[in-house]
Amino acid sequence: MAGKALIFSAPSGSGKTTIVKHLLKNNSDLGFSISASTRDRRGRTEQDGKDYHFLTPEEFKEKIDNDEFIEWEEVYAGNFYGTLKTEIERIWSEGKNVIFDVDVKGGINLKKYFGENALAVFVKVPSIEILKARLQERGTESEESLSRRLFKAKFEMTFQDKFDVVLVNEDLDKSLSEAQKLYDQFKARP
Numbered sequence: 001m002a003g004k005a006l007i008f009s010a011p012s013g014s015g016k017t018t019i020v021k022h023l024l025k026n027n028s029d030l031g032f033s034i035s036a037s038t039r040d041r042r043g044r045t046e047q048d049g050k051d052y053h054f055l056t057p058e059e060f061k062e063k064i065d066n067d068e069f070i071e072w073e074e075v076y077a078g079n080f081y082g083t084l085k086t087e088i089e090r091i092w093s094e095g096k097n098v099i100f101d102v103d104v105k106g107g108i109n110l111k112k113y114f115g116e117n118a119l120a121v122f123v124k125v126p127s128i129e130i131l132k133a134r135l136q137e138r139g140t141e142s143e144e145s146l147s148r149r150l151f152k153a154k155f156e157m158t159f160q161d162k163f164d165v166v167l168v169n170e171d172l173d174k175s176l177s178e179a180q181k182l183y184d185q186f187k188a189r190p
Contacts (some may be wrong), residue, residue, distance in 0.1 A: 002092035002093075002157035003027055003091070003092045003096065003097045003098060003117070003178065004097040004098070004114075004117050004118070004119070004187060005088075005097070005098050005099075005110060005114040005117055005119075006023075006030070006097060006098070006102065006118075006119050006121070006183060007099075007100045007102065007105025007110050007111060007114075007119065007120040007121065008020050008099070008100060008101055008102070008106045008107070008121050008123060008179075009100075009102055009103060009104045009106065009108075009119055009120065009122055009123070009163065010104070010124060010150065010156075010169075011104070011120060011124070011125075011131060011149070011153030011156045011157065012103075012132050012135065012149050012153065012181075013042075013125070013133065013135040013138070013149070014123045014124055014125050014134075014153075014169055015115055015123055015125070015134075015169040015172065015175065016123040017101050017169075018116060018172065018176075019110045019123060019169070019175060019176060019179045020032070020100075020101040020103065022098055022176045022179070022180075023099060023179055023180065023183060024099065026180065026181075027183065029095075029096050029097055029187070030096055030097055030098075030099045030183075031090070031091030031096035031098055031099070032091075032098075032099055032101070033083060033087045033088065033091065033098050033099065033100050033146070033170065034049065034050070034051070034052060034053055034062070034087055035053070035081055035082065035083060035100075035101075035102060035106075036052065036053040036055050036060065036069075036072075036080075036081065036082045036083075036084055037052040037053070037054060037055065037080065037081045037082075038054075038056065038057050038060050038078070038079055038080045038081075039052075039054075039076075039079040039081075041054060042140055043140075044173070051089050053084065055077070055080075055086050056182055057080065059079045060072075060082070063082075063084070063095040064082075066106075066139070068084055068085055068086070069082040069083060069084060070082075070083040070084070070085055070088065070110065070113050071083050071106055071109035071110055071113060073103075073105050073106065073109075075103055075105075076148070076152075078185060081102070081103065081106065083100070083102070083106065083110065097187060103156070104122070104156040105159075107120055107122070107163065108120075108159060108162050108163075108170065111161040111162070111163070112121055113162075118164075119164055119165070119182065119183075119186040120162075120163040120164045120165070121163060121164065121165045121166075121167055121179070121182060122159075122160045122162075122163035122165070122166045122167065123169050123175075123184075124160060124167070124168055124169065125168075125169055125170070126159060126168060126170050128150060128153065128154060131150065131153055132146070132150055135149060135150070165182060167179065167182070174184075
């Protein structure tokens with residue numbers, strides 16, 4: 001393996017994407033692994049090949065059959081997500097370490113795949129109530145999808161002990177600083 005893998009996982013709304021974007025902005029030696037997904041784009045801002053590789057379910061299943069994924073799963077009914085092997089090859093060929101922003105199961109699978117070359121960080125909020133408020137502030141959730149995400153978040157919290165580090169995102173500035181320290185220590189490891 002040519003580089004290291006920094007994995008951030010969390011229930012939706014915990015702040016992992018904000019943390020990952022901060023690390024990418026401040027560390028030129030990190031490359032973002034763009035996940036593949038069959039879900040619909042959120043609004044007009046999400047772009048294919050930048051936010052996700054948006055695939056049809058048929059295209060996704062064809063890539064599964066061709067063994068093109070490091071890991072994949074059906075996160076919500078009919079919505080598949082996965083990590084393409086070509087993404088890691090692209091980033092490592094640039095001489096960078098790869099950073100992931102993935103759901104909890106994906107994070108556990110990536111940690112298993114990369115072994116000692118990975119640092120898996122579980123980002124969590126202090127409470128489910130705070131998580132609910134954050135998801136509502138997004139304005140992208142129906143009552144049904146909000147309920148589904150909260151139910152899933154409670155389940156995902158039970159896996160935090162499978163990660164190397166648990167980062168409680170109560171104060172964003174402190175969390176960003178802590179994430180940077182974690183990365184600095186990780187990349188200094190032989």
